[in-house]
Amino acid sequence: MAFENLNSRELRVLQNLINHYIQTADPVGSRVIANKFRMGLSPATIRNTMQDLEELGLIRQPHTSAGRIPTDSGYRVFVDMLLKTEPLTEADKSKIRGMVNDGNKGLDAILSQTSRILGEITSQLGITISPKFDEGVLTRIDLIPVADGKLLVIVAVRSGLAKTILMEVESDIDIAELRQMESVLNERLAGLTLGHIRKTLNDRLANTSCSSRLIKLFLDSKSVIWEDQGDEKLHYTGADKLISQPEFADRNRITDFFKLLENQKSLIEFLESKSVGEGIVITIGSENEINEMRSCSLVISKYQTGNNFGVIGILGPTRMPYSKLVSIVDYTAKSLSDALIDL
Amino acid sequence: MAFENLNSRELRVLQNLINHYIQTADPVGSRVIANKFRMGLSPATIRNTMQDLEELGLIRQPHTSAGRIPTDSGYRVFVDMLLKTEPLTEADKSKIRGMVNDGNKGLDAILSQTSRILGEITSQLGITISPKFDEGVLTRIDLIPVADGKLLVIVAVRSGLAKTILMEVESDIDIAELRQMESVLNERLAGLTLGHIRKTLNDRLANTSCSSRLIKLFLDSKSVIWEDQGDEKLHYTGADKLISQPEFADRNRITDFFKLLENQKSLIEFLESKSVGEGIVITIGSENEINEMRSCSLVISKYQTGNNFGVIGILGPTRMPYSKLVSIVDYTAKSLSDALIDL
DNA sequence: GTTTGGCAATCCGCCATTTAGAGTGCTAAA
DNA sequence: TTTAGCACTCTAAATGGCGGATTGCCAAAC
Known part of the structure; x- marks a missing residue:
């Protein structure tokens, strides 16, 4: 929107008005601006400017005989053109x-x-x-059987974050099968981002000698493992x-x-x-x-x-x-x- | 408190009053109780009973000319003596x-x-x-190096819960040392509750051939690993x-x-x-x-x-x-x- | 003895009215 | 172009009155 051609008086009035309103939460009248901010102008002049600002949609009156308060557009101009960042203590x-x-x-x-x-x-x-996690680069994945029928999957991501998922499996998974699966996963997936893995997992897990049951498990729970769901x-x-x-x-x-x-x-x-x-x-x-x-x-x-x-x-x-x-x-x-x- | 000798009328009035108040949130007057709940008594009689209940501290008036509302003690009696659990739909x-x-x-x-x-x-x-977690029985602990200087500790607990902690270590931990530490931890701690482990860890990790660095690490981070802090x-x-x-x-x-x-x-x-x-x-x-x-x-x-x-x-x-x-x-x-x- | 009807008294919540104050927009003068 | 003055508008707070609800108590009824 073309608010760039506001003149400097209009800008100053807007700025003072918003600064005051931010502090008090009360509609700001022309007198306050004229006196408190020593603009060297009378309230009547400020009033004229305020009418202009109102026509531009930057400020508005909650009701007749109240002062003005900023509109969303008013704040936008304030933020874009008038904001002085205040150094921290x-x-x-x-x-x-x-x-x-x-x-x-x-x-x-x-x-x-x-x-x-x-x-x-x-x-x-x-x-x-x-x-x-989606942008995270997989450094390593571990498969750990924790109890009958439970498999803990640990997805470690560069920068030290890690995500753990508890999955259900049939209880008679063989440890050797698991180790093999683990190393296949690590060989083929480490170094990729999780998002990328999610999209290409099917291809990447083709042609292995792994237990097909496990392969299926990992393909089926694709979303749970690699997706960001509510993480x-x-x-x-x-x-x-x-x-x-x-x-x-x-x-x-x-x-x-x-x-x-x-x-x-x-x-x-x-x-x-x-x-x-x-x-x-x-x-x-x-x-x-x-x-x-x-x-x-x-x-x-x-x-x-x-x-x-x-x-x-x-x-x-x-x-x-x-x-x-x-x-x-x-x-x-x-x-x-x-x-x-x-x- | 000796509210057991409330007579049955007092109890019924209290019960009706509370039931009605729960629904409406408005102070309950004698007329409502007499009419709505068909107690076969006039409002005047109810009023007398209500005075008694008020003297016992079970109900009170927010102000003169308002009905009564239950006090905390009133609710307590209601819950202890009058509650009919309502079956779920x-x-x-x-x-x-x-x-x-x-x-x-x-x-x-x-x-x-x-x-x-x-x-x-x-x-x-x-x-x-x-x-x-404190009462959980440790089934297994795993140590997984995830990146330079990072060690992921996985504490698996019976019933399938698991907790992971990321620890900092010196970067040159030897894998063999780690495996040894892992097996010592599993041998000596599996089957115990986490709370128990926390209290007796010092003794249980005495006399091992593990890297003293690692031992120290685990003793130092005792609280982080085994304690329930904000878990x-x-x-x-x-x-x-x-x-x-x-x-x-x-x-x-x-x-x-x-x-x-x-x-x-x-x-x-x-x-x-x-x-x-x-x-x-x-x-x-x-x-x-x-x-x-x-x-x-x-x-x-x-x-x-x-x-x-x-x-x-x-x-x-x-x-x-x-x-x-x-x-x-x-x-x-x-x-x-x-x-x-x-x- | 217990219960009840009657009645004055109390207090709240609501509504209409008033009042004071604040701020505006407009006009005419500076 | 700016300003002072002024009539006008609207709000918020205060006021006062009214209707409604409920009580406590007393005397009569059961």
Whole structure:
């Protein structure tokens, strides 16, 4: 949209209005902008500018005789053209680093911690999603009989992640058969990405001397083993603070919000679909296709471990302190990626 | 408390009052009880009885000229002396069985499903906690080098559960050393419970010909490997329906509630502390020591897999349909235990 | 002695009305 | 182009009255 030709006064008014609204959650009137922000203009002049901004669809009045509040497009312009990222305090930085690097914890615990710290220092909902395995390169697969009729399959991926699947088998699998299967799998599949393996498994398992029963087993459970089904785990923290924000005064908003959170699968899918490319992604209000999210914004970023990518970020009302959040999410994502290299 | 000498009229009034209140959430007056429940008494007589019940602390008036509502003690008497468990409908039964036995899913997925079905058919919060590993009997331990400096430890437990831990090691561990360590561990530890192993590991690893480096490694990471730290996982579903109940009209109640849910550790600990013994346990309102739970009730039960026990149940406001919930939780716990034997 | 009808008293929830305040849009003057 | 002034509009909060529900108590009835 052609908002590039906004003049500088309009931009400044929009900026001041949004900054003030983010703090107070109250519609902002012309007087406040004129006085508090010392723009050297009278309220009447500001009013004229505000009318222009309203016609452009960047701000709106909840009702006559109220001040203005930003629309989704208004926030979009703010984020694209006016955002000054706010440097983190040392305290926050060290808090983040401390949490993320917390010793010998597993990936899961780290991500849970991370969502907690994100929630805490932002007072919004901190979210983390564990990395997709799909892009992971198989380093090795192990088959371990653990009990009668149970076979534990361990899929180890470069960068140290591992996934275990418990499968049922007929109880009389021969150990030798199993070993053979194992080595065939390793010979033929190691070095490929899981996604790739999934697509080409049929071909790759042709012409072996393995037990056909086992071959069948592995072909049949293709999706369970190689697919990503619901492996990505979602952690979130900070719901309590979030719902005390004024935008959740209406109970229905809260119910909507929890419907959203309980439908983890679609939420994960959605977040992953949005976090394309490098760096921070911000989506605002109605830009989020999920209905229950139409009054929320998202500040997210990918993080990396090995070849695999996960997502972390913040979910909150469209009225959120974007400039702070961008720095926080960015710094956290980077710290997390660093920490996971070490892991 | 000596509520055993309540006369039968008092009991019937209490019962009717609670049944009605559970349905409507409105204070119940003497007229309703007299008419709706056809007790053959006039409202005035009921009023007298209600005064008695109030003096005993079983019911109370929110304000003059309102009907009465049950107190926590009132619910307690109701549950202990007046509860008629309501048989499940066939529809619900088959829903539960269907979900719980849903094919080849892993434990985690089953428990997640279970919490969902509990939430759905009760309109309260369905909760499941995965079993404690501590009582599990080790069937086998495997050591698998997955990458430079990484060692994957797989702890398999009778009944098919397995836990994997990724450890850091110096990169030049010798495969032969590892195999030896593995077989020593299996020889000396298989058949013992994890809890037992944890306590006696030092002694049991004395006098071996294993690499002292490896021995040290295993002793050092004792807690990570054998301990239960946060392994119990909590699933819950139904928050959205729960908070639409009238008792959550006050926003503070909702925030309290989510503080409770986000503090998973203490919630898990609490639920486990309450679920002693066989069968259903019901705790009401202030009987729950956690502050944020003082206006909620809990209907929980243990379930079993191998030697391990987990907990499932329902969390909701003290005004909950106890008689239904008891049957549902009971049936679900049993179905779950059955399904996990099969697993 | 127990139960009941009658009745005054109490308190809540709802509705309409009022009031104060905030902010606007427009117009005319600077 | 900017500003001051002013009539207008709308909200939020306060006020007051009314109807309804329920109680407690007392005296009469069973």
